[in-house]
Amino acid sequence: MWTMKAATLASAGILSGMAGFLLRDFQLLVLGVMFISFLALNRFFRPKIKVERPIPYYKVFEGDLVDLYAYVRNEGGESALVEVYDSVPTQMRIAAGDNSILAHLSPGEEAAMAYTVETPLRGHYVFGPVMVRRRDYSYLFFDEEKLIERGYLSVYPRLEEIHTTPIRSRYMIPYFGTIGCRQAGLGSEFYYIRDYVMGDAFKRINWKASVRHQKWLVNEYEKENLCDVMVFVDARAITGKGSPLRNPLEYSVKAAVSLSTHLLKSRNEVGLVTYNDEVKAIFPSIGERQVQIITSALVGTYARGDIPLLTAVELALPHLHPRCTVFVISSLDGDETLVKAVQLMRDRNYEVIFLSPSLLDIEKDMVVGHVSIRSEMFQQERDNLICELRARGAVVMDWNIHQPLYRVLDKGGLAG
Amino acid sequence: MTDETSSAARTEYAYLARDRVLLLMILSSAFLFLSFAMNWEMNRGSFEVMDRSDILHGLGTVEASLIALAVAAVIVALPEAKRSLWFEYTALHLVATVVGVLVLLLVVTWDLKVFVNVLVQTFVLVFFSAPLIFGLFGVLHHRPVHLVISAMFSFFIAGGVRNTAFELPYLLLFGLFFLLFIELAESTVRCWNLLDEKRLSEQHLASFVDHYLRNLAIFMTVSVVLTMLVLNLHYVIGALGLSALADSVELRTVYGQVMSCVVVLGSLGLLRFLHDRGYTAPWMARLKALRARLTGRAPEAGAYVPPAEPNGRYPTK
Numbered sequence: 001m002w003t004m005k006a007a008t009l010a011s012a013g014i015l016s017g018m019a020g021f022l023l024r025d026f027q028l029l030v031l032g033v034m035f036i037s038f039l040a041l042n043r044f045f046r047p048k049i050k051v052e053r054p055i056p057y058y059k060v061f062e063g064d065l066v067d068l069y070a071y072v073r074n075e076g077g078e079s080a081l082v083e084v085y086d087s088v089p090t091q092m093r094i095a096a097g098d099n100s101i102l103a104h105l106s107p108g109e110e111a112a113m114a115y116t117v118e119t120p121l122r123g124h125y126v127f128g129p130v131m132v133r134r135r136d137y138s139y140l141f142f143d144e145e146k147l148i149e150r151g152y153l154s155v156y157p158r159l160e161e162i163h164t165t166p167i168r169s170r171y172m173i174p175y176f177g178t179i180g181c182r183q184a185g186l187g188s189e190f191y192y193i194r195d196y197v198m199g200d201a202f203k204r205i206n207w208k209a210s211v212r213h214q215k216w217l218v219n220e221y222e223k224e225n226l227c228d229v230m231v232f233v234d235a236r237a238i239t240g241k242g243s244p245l246r247n248p249l250e251y252s253v254k255a256a257v258s259l260s261t262h263l264l265k266s267r268n269e270v271g272l273v274t275y276n277d278e279v280k281a282i283f284p285s286i287g288e289r290q291v292q293i294i295t296s297a298l299v300g301t302y303a304r305g306d307i308p309l310l311t312a313v314e315l316a317l318p319h320l321h322p323r324c325t326v327f328v329i330s331s332l333d334g335d336e337t338l339v340k341a342v343q344l345m346r347d348r349n350y351e352v353i354f355l356s357p358s359l360l361d362i363e364k365d366m367v368v369g370h371v372s373i374r375s376e377m378f379q380q381e382r383d384n385l386i387c388e389l390r391a392r393g394a395v396v397m398d399w400n401i402h403q404p405l406y407r408v409l410d411k412g413g414l415a416g
Numbered sequence: 417m418t419d420e421t422s423s424a425a426r427t428e429y430a431y432l433a434r435d436r437v438l439l440l441m442i443l444s445s446a447f448l449f450l451s452f453a454m455n456w457e458m459n460r461g462s463f464e465v466m467d468r469s470d471i472l473h474g475l476g477t478v479e480a481s482l483i484a485l486a487v488a489a490v491i492v493a494l495p496e497a498k499r500s501l502w503f504e505y506t507a508l509h510l511v512a513t514v515v516g517v518l519v520l521l522l523v524v525t526w527d528l529k530v531f532v533n534v535l536v537q538t539f540v541l542v543f544f545s546a547p548l549i550f551g552l553f554g555v556l557h558h559r560p561v562h563l564v565i566s567a568m569f570s571f572f573i574a575g576g577v578r579n580t581a582f583e584l585p586y587l588l589l590f591g592l593f594f595l596l597f598i599e600l601a602e603s604t605v606r607c608w609n610l611l612d613e614k615r616l617s618e619q620h621l622a623s624f625v626d627h628y629l630r631n632l633a634i635f636m637t638v639s640v641v642l643t644m645l646v647l648n649l650h651y652v653i654g655a656l657g658l659s660a661l662a663d664s665v666e667l668r669t670v671y672g673q674v675m676s677c678v679v680v681l682g683s684l685g686l687l688r689f690l691h692d693r694g695y696t697a698p699w700m701a702r703l704k705a706l707r708a709r710l711t712g713r714a715p716e717a718g719a720y721v722p723p724a725e726p727n728g729r730y731p732t733k
Binding site for chain 1: 564567571584587588590591592594595598599602603606610615616617620621623624627628631632635636638639640642643646647670673674677681684685688692
């Protein structure tokens with residue numbers, strides 16, 4: 001390709017030559033011919049350049065810094081002036097260094113480019129391709145080449161701290177676990193005190209209470225079993241409203257990853273359903289591998305489409321275990337089918353829990369100044385919807401995003 | 417390498433790079449002056465105003481060029497000089513200075529006709545110094561726009577005179593100096609910016625300038641030879657014993673020379689066009705293979721080898 005300098009020289013040469021020809025001025029003609037000769041002769045070469053850009057990690061967490069290096073090597077037989085530019089995803093920020101390098105390389109010489117990127121947003125990212133621009137010494141011509149030197153990096157959301165989960169299902173898997181099931185039995189959490197009956201273990205006698213009431217009393221504990229949980233994550237286009245870093249979907253993904261990891265570490269079976277422009281389901285399973293599968297699926301979830309919860313539930317129903325707990329993480333905005341979906345799930349004896357990061361809270365933070373009446377009306381509508389969902393038997397946790405997730409989960413909703 | 421050693425090496429490279437850029441600056445200024453002097457030499461006395469000028473009429477090349485250089489140097493140095501004053505030099509001061517000089521000149525000459533004549537001659541001197549003024553300003557203050565203005569002034573002065581003289585060596589020399597000035601001045605500004613913005617390391621910049629100067633010398637020489645060849649194509653064809661052919665296509669005339677320029681340079685341009693798009697790669701590879709065979713060296717690894725039949729013979733079709 002031609003640079004502006006080459007184009008200027010060519011224009012000046014042609015104009016000068018034509019003027020010399022028309023005016024019969026040999027001086028201008030000579031000038032024009034010299035310009036064009038210089039242009040025509042300049043650099044017939046194409047140096048061989050090799051670029052290597054290894055990516056040291058393939059998985060990092062949000063906010064981590066990643067050091068990247070690129071090595072440029074002149075493998076040709078003559079020196080070359082090369083410019084190398086590495087494409088960085090727009091969601092990332094270069095914290096230090098530069099992702100381009102201009103170097104004059106003798107044959108066999110190598111130059112290194114080093115820079116650090118900050119990864120503020122979760123997702124699967126592709127680095128590259130690496131662009132190489134070769135120039136001649138007079139900056140008259142250059143050619144660009146895309147070297148297929150791609151690198152892949154997954155940015156995982158940071159896990160939030162979780163102490164307890166608000167799941168209190170009456171229909172548990174009959175294996176010992178950590179989820180309380182509102183029945184007396186084997187467990188670690190105190191449930192109530194009852195009279196001693198023959199056969200009770202002595203270690204369960206509550207000595208202080210027995211002395212106080214002058215009869216034998218024993219402690220009863222809440223039965224703790226395993227349970228199946230299906231996490232529904234709302235990823236419709238509306239959940240992407242707000243800023244790229246602060247929107248309901250980002251909060252939902254963080255909550256879903258943290259909750260799934262917490263439940264899976266307690267040996268529960270957890271599955272995942274995301275719904276945006278399609279419904280994707282991961283069947284409930286256990287173990288570390290399931291943590292990886294769910295996290296990876298959530299990292300690649302983006303806000304788009306407008307499939308409502310009812311459709312997602314109808315499509316996922318065949319995959320749900322009977323009487324399992326359904327954990328829906330949604331901002332509850334722009335979905336007319338929420339009540340019907342809850343009704344459907346309750347009819348089929350599923351325990352329904354909603355965790356709702358509020359889009360209104362996010363927007364209020366972004367808007368400077370007085371909160372409008374329209375916003376208050378939306379808040380009122382949201383409160384009404386939450387009341388209606390609770391009335392249908394769902395547990396709804398309204399998540400004020402200024403509060404940490406564990407605080408919301410500890411509170412566990414107001415009604416159910 | 418310890419920190420102290422690497423720091424010393426970096427400082428050394430920094431000095432080296434700065435020296436190289438200064439070398440470019442001096443070279444470009446020198447070629448600017450030479451092209452100006454050549455232009456003056458060729459056009460001396462051709463301007464009507466010069467015929468009527470007492471000072472400029474009859475001035476030799478060296479004297480006129482030196483006067484113009486002095487005027488240019490003063491004008492270029494003025495912005496730097498006013499910084500050394502003990503007070504802030506404002507536009508009002510500038511107006512007062514100009515008026516004062518004019519009044520002083522009027523008092524010294526004490527004749528309106530002489531006064532106007534001196535003013536006109538000063539204007540002509542400054543006008544003729546314009547390429548030098550803008551060129552020096554562009555080189556010293558790293559302004560590409562001033563280089564373009566300087567080149568435009570040179571063109572204007574070169575084209576302002578209908579030069580009927582056919583002295584090809586002079587003209588070629590002027591063209592060479594002019595092109596060298598433009599090229600070197602632009603590279604000076606570019607290298608200064610690279611050094612200033614630290615886009616290219618000092619080590620690489622010094623190495624780049626060295627290679628650049630070597631390449632420039634080669635390509636400028638080849639350009640001059642090519643220009644001479646193109647403009648004197650009828651001699652070349654005559655030397656090959658085809659002078660009748662050269663005469664039949666009227667190569668000796670201006671039209672013939674222009675046509676030979678178009679054909680030769682157009683062919684080179686077409687070759688470059690094909691080369692950029694990779695059409696010449698197989699031919700270059702064949703040439704390399706031929707050279708390797710003639711010199712007895714093994715072809716380079718990965719080099720293009722023409723397809724051969726199993727028995728070692730090349731295909732006949």
